[in-house]
Amino acid sequence: MITVEGLNKTYRTGHVEVHALKDVSFTVAEGELLAVKGRSGSGKTTLLNLIGGLDTPESGRVVVGEWEVSTLGEAALQRMRRETVGFVFQSFGLIPVLSAAENVGVALRLTRTPAREREERVRLLLSLVGLADQARQRPYELSGGQQQRVAIARALAHKPRVLIADEPTGQLDSETAQSVMQLIRAVVRDQGVTTVVATHDPLLIRHADRVIELSDGALVPRA
Ligand code: ADP
Numbered sequence: 001m002i003t004v005e006g007l008n009k010t011y012r013t014g015h016v017e018v019h020a021l022k023d024v025s026f027t028v029a030e031g032e033l034l035a036v037k038g039r040s041g042s043g044k045t046t047l048l049n050l051i052g053g054l055d056t057p058e059s060g061r062v063v064v065g066e067w068e069v070s071t072l073g074e075a076a077l078q079r080m081r082r083e084t085v086g087f088v089f090q091s092f093g094l095i096p097v098l099s100a101a102e103n104v105g106v107a108l109r110l111t112r113t114p115a116r117e118r119e120e121r122v123r124l125l126l127s128l129v130g131l132a133d134q135a136r137q138r139p140y141e142l143s144g145g146q147q148q149r150v151a152i153a154r155a156l157a158h159k160p161r162v163l164i165a166d167e168p169t170g171q172l173d174s175e176t177a178q179s180v181m182q183l184i185r186a187v188v189r190d191q192g193v194t195t196v197v198a199t200h201d202p203l204l205i206r207h208a209d210r211v212i213e214l215s216d217g218a219l220v221p222r223a
């Protein structure tokens with residue numbers, strides 16, 4: 001489902017160059033849950049952004065489904081993201097003035113899904129993440145774990161084939177982190193969505209089908 005081949009990315013700020021990814025190659029099978037581990041600064045976010053089409057590589061290939069992501073222009077990247085990818089971030093990223101249900105429905109408004117169908121899908125998603133009773137609450141009326149559940153429901157709203165989660169439990173206490181990771185695990189199983197999760201939490205990594213590790217931008221060979 002995902003192929004990454006010889007990926008390189010260098011950031012330049014003034015005279016300083018950071019080689020954030022060095023010749024990274026791997027594949028992710030359809031329906032697989034892949035964890036990317038590595039210390040802060042090892043290149044996890046850079047890698048996820050390149051897979052999700054939020055950034056473009058310096059060299060190398062990224063293929064997601066039928067999309068040759070690394071060659072797409074901005075308009076095609078936008079379409080790819082809208083149709084194929086769901087994102088979950090550490091900071092939840094919910095819109096504060098909208099209710100949980102409205103936050104989940106945002107993506108469906110963008111795709112002009114009819115209101116009846118949208119409401120149905122939002123209801124289904126909120127119950128999938130265990131928040132059927134919180135539909136009308138605003139983000140500030142929800143706990144961190146609940147907010148991340150809403151964010152996961154939102155990421156799945158348009159039925160993406162790929163889910164990208166960048167340290168989704170980084171702001172949660174360890175018990176809540178476990179339950180959010182279990183939710184991601186269940187979602188991957190039920191919806192068959194191919195998922196890449198960046199995390200440095202060893203307790204979460206064991207929920208993954210497979211783990212790769214980055215160190216200073218390079219893939220660490222498996223022991
Ligand atoms: P991680 O997510 O594993 O913490 P990142 O992918 O965010 O790692 O960062 C990898 C390296 O690239 C780090 O050295 C970081 O400082 C650098 N970096 C990340 N984003 C930028 C940017 N926009 N400009 C310059 N350097 C960056």
Ligand code: MG
Nearest residue numbers: 044045046166
């Ligand atoms: Mg990061």
